[in-house]
Amino acid sequence: DTEVTQTPKHLVMGMTNKKSLKCEQHMGHRAMYWYKQKAKKPPELMFVYSYEKLSINESVPSRFSPECPNSSLLNLHLHALQPEDSALYLCASSQEGPSAVYGYTFGSGTRLTVV
Amino acid sequence: DAKTTQPNSMESNEEEPVHLPCNHSTISGTDYIHWYRQLPSQGPEYVIHGLTSNVNNRMASLAIAEDRKSSTLILHRATLRDAAVYYCILRDPGANSKLTFGKGITLSVRP
Numbered sequence: 001d002t003e004v005t006q007t008p009k010h011l012v013m014g015m016t017n018k019k020s021l022k023c024e025q026h027m028g029h030r031a032m033y034w035y036k037q038k039a040k041k042p043p044e045l046m047f048v049y050s051y052e053k054l055s056i057n058e059s060v061p062s063r064f065s066p067e068c069p070n071s072s073l074l075n076l077h078l079h080a081l082q083p084e085d086s087a088l089y090l091c092a093s094s095q096e097g098p099s100a101v102y103g104y105t106f107g108s109g110t111r112l113t114v115v
Numbered sequence: 116d117a118k119t120t121q122p123n124s125m126e127s128n129e130e131e132p133v134h135l136p137c138n139h140s141t142i143s144g145t146d147y148i149h150w151y152r153q154l155p156s157q158g159p160e161y162v163i164h165g166l167t168s169n170v171n172n173r174m175a176s177l178a179i180a181e182d183r184k185s186s187t188l189i190l191h192r193a194t195l196r197d198a199a200v201y202y203c204i205l206r207d208p209g210a211n212s213k214l215t216f217g218k219g220i221t222l223s224v225r226p
Contacts, residue, residue, distance in 0.1 A: 004158075033214075042202065042216035043159060055211055090158045092214075100147040100206035104214055106158030 001026040004107035006091050012113045015081060021110045023074040023091030032074040033104065034066060035090040043090055049074060081114045088112070119203045121220040127193045128225050135188040135220055137203030142183050147206045149214070150177065150188050152199040159202065159216070162188065198224045 004025045013019045023032065031050045035043040048056035049068040063085075065077040074091055088111050092104040120138040127133040139148070149164040163170055163177045165186075170177040176189040190197055202219040206212050 042200075042218060045213055045215065048211070048213070050211075056213065092158070100149075100164075100208045100212045103149065103161030103164060104151075104159075106160065108156075108158050 002105070004091055004093055004105050006089075006107035006110050008110060009108070010111045010113075012115060013078065013081065014115055015083070017081075018077070018079045020078065021076040021089055021091075021112075023076075023107060024072055025093045025105070026072055027093065027095075027105065028071075029093035029095050029105070030071060031094045031096070032068060033092040033094075034074070034076055035092065035106075037088040037090060037109070039087075047076075078112075081112075083114050086113045119205055119217055121201075121203055121217065123218070124221040124223065126223045126225060127190075129195060130192050133190040133193045133197070133222065133224075135190075135201050135203075135222065136185065137187070138185045139203070139205055140184045142205055143207065144183075145208050147208065148177065148179060148183075148186050149204045149206055150175070151202045151204065151214075151216075152197075153202070153219075154196070154199045162201070164206075193222075193224045195224050195226065198222055 007022045033048050034046040037043040045058050046060045047066045052068045063080050067075040088109040090109045092106045094104045095102045150162040151159040153159045163175050165177045178187045200219040200221050202216050
């Protein structure tokens, strides 16, 4: 298995809703990442997990809450989002931590719309 | 991370080679040069990376200048499926090295 699987592929949520994005990989990678991508813009790093511990938080608002239950799973819990949070949310993974020696494998993303 | 400069866009013809340039004049001696591409409606895809020597894989070749201040991603025979945004990214080898995307270059392939 050489894929990163993200679910759901599309999500529409109201500003008062609570929802979660899920990401799964079975490549034995020990680093996992969340990125946010607005239309026509490059992806922006949000969070980095290394060996199931949060190692980087790029000053992301607390309405986004990441969780890494085990080495294969990464969740992003969403609460009280704003319409400007509508974007493509991408998950990625890499071997042995966020080292420059390894490439990242990305999922296809969850297209989130906040109404 | 050090900065890279890429043209905004480039056009090529199908089945011809494509050379995508990237300037990184402030690269440090230990920075790796990574290339990713993003096809429409998909997540980014790792293409290739290198440090000093030229690199080849099944997708592309990476030619790195001797002074490492520039590099070129080479697609040997462009196909319509290669139309994408290509990102050239420098990464330091530190424990918390980040993959930070710039604007990238949009490659269009003409049939």
